[in-house]
Amino acid sequence: MKKLFCIIVLFFIPFISFSQGIVNLTGIVIDEQSRQPVGARLQFFDSNNKRVTEAPSAKSDGEYSAAGLKPGEYTVKIISAQYFTETFNVTIPASDKYSEISHDFSIKEKQLHKAFLLSTSPFERNKSKLRIGFEEFLQSYLEILNNNAEVSIELQTYLDSPGNKNGLAKERAKNLVDYFLAKGVSSSRITSSSSETVDSKNPPPSKSGAKGKRYVGSTYIVVTKI
Secondary structure (H helix, E strand, C coil), X not given: XXXXXXXXXXXXXXXXXXXXXXXXXXXXXXXXXXXXXXXXXXXXXXXXXXXXXXXXXXXXXXXXXXXXXXCEXXXXXXXXXXXXXXXXXXXXXXXXXXXXXXXXXXXXXXXXXXXXXXXXXXXXXXXXCECCCCHHHHHHHHHHHHHCCCCEEEEEECCCCCCCCCCHHHHHHHHHHHHHHHCCCCHHHEEEEECCCCCXXXXXXXXXXXXXXXXXXXXXXXXXXX
């Protein structure tokens, strides 16, 4: 009887070990602006940059499912013909049992002359110096340039108000260009323009906003080559 018990235990150990810490990552891939589903390929790379799995997202609903991921850090590369190739970092938490985790991704459409308005300005009001923490708002565009060698962009900046000092928008554009150059992006892929006016497409609000929230002139990243 004891011998039979040992045989049964040994038989099930591989299955028990296999289920421990294994994660099924699910979610959807959507267009960042339209919020519509996107059909794409998701490639998963581990911390050693080894591709461990690949999963498709359905064009109809954007859903994907990546099974068999172990706890750790992963880079997810998302590839779709009409979109920029983008990468995202995902952490699979440690677990001693099988689990399912949801993680959605939004990617940017690859379209010539498309203008992306930075929803959070990398500048403080009436200043041209890039503010603390600005990298967070530019990181995805830096990664697009790194992952899409054929892409070039133009950086466009505007004033906060008509009374700003002369040259403020130009200084902002220069500081943005310098940031991308310092990150290794070729100068041949970046141009800039500035307007010594407020942005007519995204003007200052007519009424005061929430306390502590102040309007800062628009910053656009425009695709000039794909």
